Amino acid sequence: MRRAHAGIPLAIFLAGAALASCGDGATDKPPPAPFALGAIVGPAVAYVGENVCFSLPITGGPTAEVAWNLGDGTAVPPAMLFTMVCHTYTEPGRRLLGATAIYKGQKLVATRGVAVVRKPMAIRPNTSSTIVLDAKHRHLWVANTDHDHVARLDADVPAFLPQSLVNCGAPRTLAISGAILAAACQGDGTVVFYDLDKDETRGKIDLGPGSAPFGVVADPRGEGVFFVTLSGTGELAAVRAEDHKILSKIPVFPDVRGVAALADGTVLVTRWRATAEGANVAVIDGAFPAALAAGEPLLLPPDVGLDSDTNNSGVPSFLNQIVPSPDGGRAIVPSLRANTVTGMYRTGKPLSFETTARAILTEIELGGPTGTPFERKAGRYAFDDLDFASAAVFSPEGDVIYVAIQGAERVEVRDAVSFDVAGSIDDVGHAPDGLVLSEDGKTLWVHASLSRLVNVYDVSDLSSPPVPLGGIATAVSEVLFEDVLRGKQIFYSSRDPRMSRTSYMSCASCHLDGEGDNLVWDFTQRGEGLRNTTPLAGRAGTAHGPLHWSANFDEVQDFEHDIRGPMGGTGFLPDDVFHAGMIDQTLGAPKEGLSAELDALASYVASLGSFGKSPFRSNDPAALASRQKGKDIFFSAEAGCSTCHAPPRFTDSALAADKNYVLHDVGTLGPGSGSRLGGPLPGLDTPTLRGLWKSAPYLHDGSAPTLRAVLRDRNATDQHGKTSHLGDADLDDLERYLLTLDDDEP
CATH class of the missing domain: 2.130.10.10 (YVTN repeat-like/Quinoprotein amine dehydrogenase)
Structure with a gap:
């Protein structure tokens, strides 16, 4: 082995190829092989801190000089017959190795990659x-x-x-x-x-x-x-x-x-x-x-x-x-x-x-x-x-x-x-x-x-x-029924340009598993305002009334407007159909029956009829007694909660033929609440109370992180039911009842 050049790290060592004998001088020797390089030989993966070696096959260049670049800033200058190099990498990353061979004025280059990683654990995660x-x-x-x-x-x-x-x-x-x-x-x-x-x-x-x-x-x-x-x-x-x-x-x-x-x-x-x-x-x-x-x-x-x-x-x-x-x-x-x-x-x-x-x-x-x-x-x-x-x-x-x-x-x-x-x-x-x-x-x-x-x-x-x-x-x-499965596939797909431009969004982007993402979006540019995502699970499409906090959609097919607008899709309705009559208005002519894809989407959303089982349900006697006290408060005339949140749906929202929906101002509207259908926002559609245990934060703008904040902090004037007279124990009981409203009987 030749001595390493000055400046070459000690982690590198080089090996020379053995020189073949020139023979006995006979005139019928075969012509020398042309100068050529093979592919660099070595592992595809190297471990940080461990020595790894690479070799360069050379033909036709018995006295070639070889220089190496190890891909991490380490370079080995040209030297005769340096056909092997060993090195210890100190940081992970993908490295591009290079070997340059020079022989009688010819210069040939070979490259290859190596992935440098930390050594896997003996027992994998x-x-x-x-x-x-x-x-x-x-x-x-x-x-x-x-x-x-x-x-x-x-x-x-x-x-x-x-x-x-x-x-x-x-x-x-x-x-x-x-x-x-x-x-x-x-x-x-x-x-x-x-x-x-x-x-x-x-x-x-x-x-x-x-x-x-x-x-x-x-x-x-x-x-x-x-x-x-x-x-x-x-x-x-x-x-x-x-x-x-x-x-x-x-x-x-x-x-x-x-x-x-x-x-x-x-x-x-x-x-x-x-x-x-x-x-x-x-x-x-x-x-x-x-x-x-x-x-x-x-x-x-x-x-x-x-x-x-x-x-x-x-x-x-x-x-x-x-x-x-x-x-x-x-x-x-x-x-x-x-x-x-x-x-x-x-x-x-x-x-x-x-x-x-x-x-x-x-x-x-x-x-x-x-x-x-x-x-x-x-x-x-x-x-x-x-x-x-x-x-x-x-x-x-x-x-x-x-x-x-x-x-x-x-x-x-x-x-x-x-x-x-x-x-x-x-x-x-x-x-x-x-x-x-x-x-x-x-x-x-x-x-x-x-x-x-x-x-x-x-x-x-x-x-x-x-x-x-x-x-x-x-x-x-x-x-699943054929239309429900097809609707679910559409719900999750951003690949279809009708749903989303360049695959950025689908319905599942906010409603994975049919739930909500529990985030508050700024939809001011849509003519709305700060909007806490409404879960779909349990609501069975429009079974609980119109959609959104402002009741601006009355059929699932109205999501064609979101698809064509903020999602950047081309839409599932042909342009001439979408712009005919009052179809291009969310509360206008019905879209049902105009698109097989939108109808399938509506079938899937309508299939989401279960809220699930509340973890706050308990057979513990103390918990049952507390829940009953909360239930009594909820249905009391003084509190008035059940006026708008009557069972079994716990909402007074419902579809109306004249599209004249009842919206309530319960004192939670503010500067960020925005508008509705291009006009003022007079109030909000009543949401169901089922599934509350998994949908915090609460209210249309997410301004109540807990139910206690809804009942006390955001209801100081008793516009959202009368709760100002309730003490902490009563509020604890009322919260327990509200957090148990699931698929079971109330």
Whole structure:
């Protein structure tokens, strides 16, 4: 080996090629091979802090001089026969290597890339997902929420028909620990276990009425322990499959959803819906055996001043999942950035279709190796021309991240450090919301939940579009009516230019799962004002009366106006039809029957007839007595609450043939309340009180963060029912009653 040149870092060493003998001088020697370089040989992934070597095959240049560029600012000057170089990288990132060989005046260059990552943990982190791979038995398991079952599929295509082996109410996510599968069933408040080896159900745990479990993840340390987020009660539970036992349960914050677990005992939990102050992620100590200890939540504050054609201000919204990197040093949160910062009233600037919402990734630095305190730093990456980022998965080495974009129906492939484009997969099916990779990282399965398919792709070579290997059905039959399913697909799709220009928005951008995002938007430019998103779930379309706080829509088909306006779509009605007669007025001629797509959309929204089960329902005698006292106050003539909020709908709102809707001024209108249909806003349509436990903040402008604020702070003049005479105990009872108004009898 030649001596290294002065200035070359000690981390680099070079090896020369052996010189071949020139032979015995015979005249019939073959002509020398032309001077040429082969491809640089070496690993595709290098680990930070570990030595890695690359070599350069050379033919026809026995005395060539070779110079190297290692891609991180380290350069090796030309020297004879330096055909191998070794180096230790100190920072992660994708590096472009270059080798330049010079021989008899000829200069040839070879380049290649290498991904530098931190070394994966020996026991990889786990995260909740709608789809999991049982590699041992070559099975996929998929949560079929609409079908109330978990299906087992063959992992390879072509596949046999799926089998529905776990039945429960609205399963949302799945996890595997050893030979045990766990399903979090939001609809019936249970976690169900299945033995993968014995092919049989292993029982379930009932987590309580209204608990609404959403995320489930296996503790990487084993022992059949799972962590479960209870979205209804705002708690995290640790459960064990072997004896169906709840090991521990702690409060976190409202709306918990995504959950991930690291082998050092760290558990990460997301808050699904943001507040005006931002989104939340909690870092929890899951000390073995799962004696949970809550940590202080990390606030992901809103971004401001970012509005452009490629970015927007706003808060991270709809945090369904949190995905730790394989090395455990950081986590990625896919979500949507909702622009509740900008608007004509708030900033004097209008929202455009490009600045209202878009897909983002939030990157949270976890602090590195086990034992290092969490640094709680966070950065964000915004996607251009794409809506909600619904799920993500890292490659096994952590050099690439795959991101499902729900409405655009595609998977974005990004460098896991820089987030530069590494590829993309288009047309992956309706509403992709789950991703899983094979253990070798060569096969990607995409759960397109509203296509009722898992689409399979060969991702072994990302230099060209990944090859589709086929689709695997997730259900044998369909449980939704054809028009409802089609309407749901339209509701979630931003891909269709009739819905949204350049795939930025869909109905689900504010109403994921048929709920509301619990955010307050500035709709002043729409002729409205500050508007707290109204949930759709439970209201069954127009079964509770006209739509919106100002009763400016009287049929779901009127959303054609929002689609054509702020969403930037071309609309589902032909222009000549839309502008005929009074169809282009929201309370004008009916649109029903004019568009199959709008009618299907209305059918889906009308199917959303359930509010769910309140977690505030209790059979405890003291709670029952308090609720009854609150109910008595509510229906008393003095309070007068039931005058406008009479059961069973708890609203006096109703459709009217003359479109002359009764609006009430209950003393909450203010400068930001805006207008209605181009004129003054005389009052507000009465909202139902069912589902209050999950729809804070309250009032049309979100100015009441709690029910106590509605009853006292925002009702000082008793225009919104008479409550000024009530003491704290009476208000406690009234709040308890209001928070229990769900699908059950009042």
